[in-house]
Amino acid sequence: MAAELIATTATKKVFHDGEKAIKVFNAEFPKAEVLNEALISARVEEIGGINVPRVLEVGVFENQWSITFDFIEGKTLQQLMDENPEKLPEYMEQMVNLHLNVMSKHCPHLNKLKDKISKQIQDIEELGDVTRYDMRTQLDSMPKHTKLCHGDFNPSNIIVKEDGTMFVLDWVHATQGNASADVARTYLLFCLQDQNKADMYMNLFCKKTGTAKKYVQSWLPIVAAAQLSKKRPEEAELLNKWAGVCDYQ
Ligand SMILES: Nc1ncnc2c1ncn2[C@@H]1O[C@H](COP(=O)(O)OP(=O)(O)OP(=O)(O)O)[C@@H](O)[C@H]1O
Ligand SMILES: [Mg+2]
Structure with missing residues (x-):
């Protein structure tokens, strides 16, 4: 064939x-x-x-x-969400559970999330020296964890087989770090397409894990700045806005 x-x-x-x-x-x-x-x-x-x-x-x-x-035979969760909008709450629940399973694992040889983000922020010259310095200082003060973080956890990187089993693809951005940072990234990726999905995801994660929303949100400017380093023109406007919503104290 x-x-x-x-x-x-x-x-x-x-x-x-x-x-x-x-x-x-x-x-x-x-x-x-x-x-x-x-x-x-x-x-x-x-x-x-x-x-x-x-x-x-x-x-x-x-x-x-x-x-x-x-080859994983099935449809991406993105396709399923588009085809069956009435099932969105069910899909979101499954996606958060899958994310929690990923983040319950440890993979000690991967790079550290904080090191990766710090380098990415340093590379975005358009943010200016002061902002980059402030962001890296804030990043330094965030708690250090070693959970497996996918780095691009979004429905196009999940394949659902006919029997419902879910497979996770595209691990190139994986690191070990703080789960809330990985959830903040998923939130931002959803925001780029649909604010409602982003809010559903954030709310479900916080509810299931007892995490304060404010805590996940505190990662948003940092993760947005890091995501800017991927230089995707279609993401620039929204990410710049998020990267600017930084409360440096
Ligand atoms: N092992 C696989 N089995 C089935 N389909 C796959 C597989 N790998 C990739 N695909 C299909 O190809 C698409 C793109 O693959 P993948 O997510 O790995 O790359 P990418 O999104 O281009 O990478 P990046 O996010 O790094 O730019 C997936 O959304 C999926 O539809
Ligand atoms: Mg992909």
């Missing part, structure tokens, strides 16, 4: 070939980043307890690096 193209972004294409999903990176994509994605995915796979596609192979063809994973 010929490989079928299933997803395209600016830097990569994903193909479905039988039981495999093959992520092919553009020729200019840094080799170290491809190997890093494969390494992080393998580390998460090895801790067990989370359904993830296994890394099967890392390869190179005509100057293009690729990572081959198990």
